[in-house]
Amino acid sequence: AILSRAAFPALPASFETPRYDVRSVSSGIVHLGLGGFHRAHMARYTHDLMGQDPEALAWGIQGTGLRAADRDLLDALAGQDGLYSLIEREGAREHRAVIGSIVAAIDASESSEALLAAIVAPETRIVSTTVTENGYHLDRATKTLNFSSPDIIADLTNPERPRTVPGILVEAYRRRRNARLPAFTALCCDNIQHNGHVLKAAVLALAGRQDPELAEWIAAQARFPNSMVDRITPVPTAEEIAAFASETGLEDHASLHAEIFRQWVIEDDFAAGRPAWEKVGAQFVDDVAPYEFMKLRLLNASHLAIAGLGQLSGYVLISETIEDPLIRRYMAALMDRETGPTLPPVPGIDIVQYKRTLIDRFANRAIRDTTQRVNTDAPINVLVDPIRDRLASDRPIELLALGLAAWCRRVTGRGEDGEPIRVLHPMAELLARKAREGGEDPTLLLSITELFGALGRDQRLIAAVGGWLTSIYDKGTKATIAAGADKGL
Ligand code: NAD
Incomplete structure (x- = not known):
């Protein structure tokens, strides 16, 4: 059998299952770049919060990937009700949990339309990202948007069918503005100095080339908090997936290992609310x-x-x-x-x-x-x-x-x-x-x-x-x- 809600009773007691009803989680966040790190970090914090604060159940995460390489993981999660096991270890200490904060997986490797629809939906209030530095198409020396990147050129030619993270965010803001919906917060969780400012500048630069009024609207309405993220999360291995199966008798193709240490420092600047992540160890500060x-x-x-x-x-x-x-x-x-x-x-x-x-x-x-x-x-x-x-x-x-x-x-x-x-x-x-x-x-x-x-x-x-x-x-x-x-x- 495959890991799913129905399989919880079959899990050994050493695995902690969600303390909340995973069916009652609804989406408030769309995440771009659903790799290992996001699932060990932000999704973990959000899951912990859901266990103690019923309001957090409205902050479920729709995870997406923009590349063909993401498809296997997205398919696996879609087939597992978004659930996956996270094993945290340091020396002899070990925590084992099934994480329930991911409500959907969207494959955006061929088309960004379903992803855009998810971001434009009124309940989406945060769009978070972990797409590595390459995913922002920056000039490496200046950290500003690289207008000679072929992908950025393509997004400028075809803004309604964006392929890049800045292009997707600009198009989503445009659609929300046109629909008279409030702007969402774009929360960058990549290891880039002043990550929020860098993302904001990239989005405004791209929007400015397309429609200066849109850029003004984004600058006035949206928020791009800086954040510092930390938790060492190795690439999951086939052996770890096999070990889960032999221990539990269940298959989890999205099983993940990480260290026990975690840290998240976030600038408290959100456009449309945020989960109370400070209740589960995140630190909100004025200056990250x-x-x-x-x-x-x-x-x-x-x-x-x-x-x-x-x-x-x-x-x-x-x-x-x-x-x-x-x-x-x-x-x-x-x-x-x-x-x-x-x-x-x-x-x-x-x-x-x-x-x-x-x-x-x-x-x-x-x-x-x-x-x-x-x-x-x-x-x-x-x-x-x-x-x-x-x-x-x-x-x-x-x-x-x-x-x-x-x-x-x-x-x-x-x-x-x-x-x-x-x-x-x-x-x-x-x-x-x-x-x-x-x-x-x-x-x-x-x-x-x-x-x-x-x-x-x-x-x-x-x-x-x-x-x-x-x-x-x-x-x-x-x-x-x-x-x-x-x-x-
Ligand atoms: P990963 O390879 O598991 O996932 C990265 C995600 O980014 C995937 O969905 C991938 O498709 C996407 N991506 C990569 N290049 C892209 C591009 N050019 N355009 C669009 N999407 C792209 O990696 P991960 O371990 O999840 O790490 C992701 C990022 O998280 C890191 O680059 C880093 O900034 C941050 N981070 C990771 C760790 C860690 O220990 N793994 C720790 C702290 C911070």
Whole structure:
């Protein structure tokens, strides 16, 4: 049998099932980019709230995917009443729950019409997104809408049949305005600094090209709160799905694992109400910037730096990577000496404790997060931004440069013993070409203005990255990290 409402009695007692009647959940939110992260994070918070606050039952989520790759998951959820199991682990601690906050799955990979209809429906008050940075079609250096993206050009030519996230939001706002319906809140939950502002600027830029009055209406009526999201959610594996089946006798093709830690800091600025997520641990603040800054600088920058070094060293898992004492030491030094000192004070956060917790979270063997996922997911800005800040005041960047050198080596698409590395990046081909051509000289790669801007021509950066890269090519990654540690880095 398949996981469904009817199958609840068959689940072992170790699985917590919804404390509310899942049939009484109605939709108030449409989510774009229904991947693992949203289901482990916002859908989890919303589910928890539904268990204690009957008003939350009106904030059910319709999840959608814009790409053909999403279809299997969407089909699985549609066949399971939107239900899925979420297993949260850290060391010996484990929570197992069936999450009931998703009310529908909409496949928008071929047409956005059903998705637009869902967003335009009067009960939709929030449209949330986790589509990775690529899903917003931004110019990577300026973080503004990239009008030369072929998909954005297509949406401008055919605004009524949009394919991109900014295009879909603009068209949905247009239809709501024309129907005299209030605007919804667009809640970006991707790891982008000032994510709400970035999304707002992209939507207004696109709307402005189509209809300046619409752009004015959106600017006046809609809201785009910034948010900081955190919970490590690995890509679900076939083994996890098989394990669920053998333990429960039920099939769950949308089963998911995540760490126990979770954090969500949201700017309290919503156009048409919101769930009381603060009752289940989310934090509403006036200014998210210090929290997102802390997370991007400490978590995301460290994650990408060690994932690159780890993958080149032959480690598959992040936990294996951080168990390497030299890499663990490198990460601690990176945070203490280079990324941490760029942070302003963060209200209510003990930074020393936060850094220690991060190392423990990366070392969590109970979730199988991979160097491949982290390398794929983290945009290079998480290293470039702190480098830019430090160089602006002429401070050392050696440790950040080592992380960037690993990235330069990795994007060749070949590991140290010649095995292929899958580089899933919109510019992967160009990156591989420049990385191979440049070899130990990073100048060619760093001159890609779209990724590095003017910083890529800074001789201090070229020299620092070049030094490490030469060593990585000559001696290998492990020996390079060891040599750095010997020099006190
Ligand atoms: P995922 O691959 O499971 O899902 C991502 C979703 O984004 C999918 O629906 C996919 O189709 C969609 N998408 C990707 N590129 C797109 C594009 N160009 N246009 C439209 N849709 C696109 O990934 P995930 O683990 O759910 O992570 C998604 C995002 O969530 C990350 O990029 C990150 O910003 C944020 N996040 C993830 C984690 C984590 O640990 N996984 C933690 C914090 C934040």
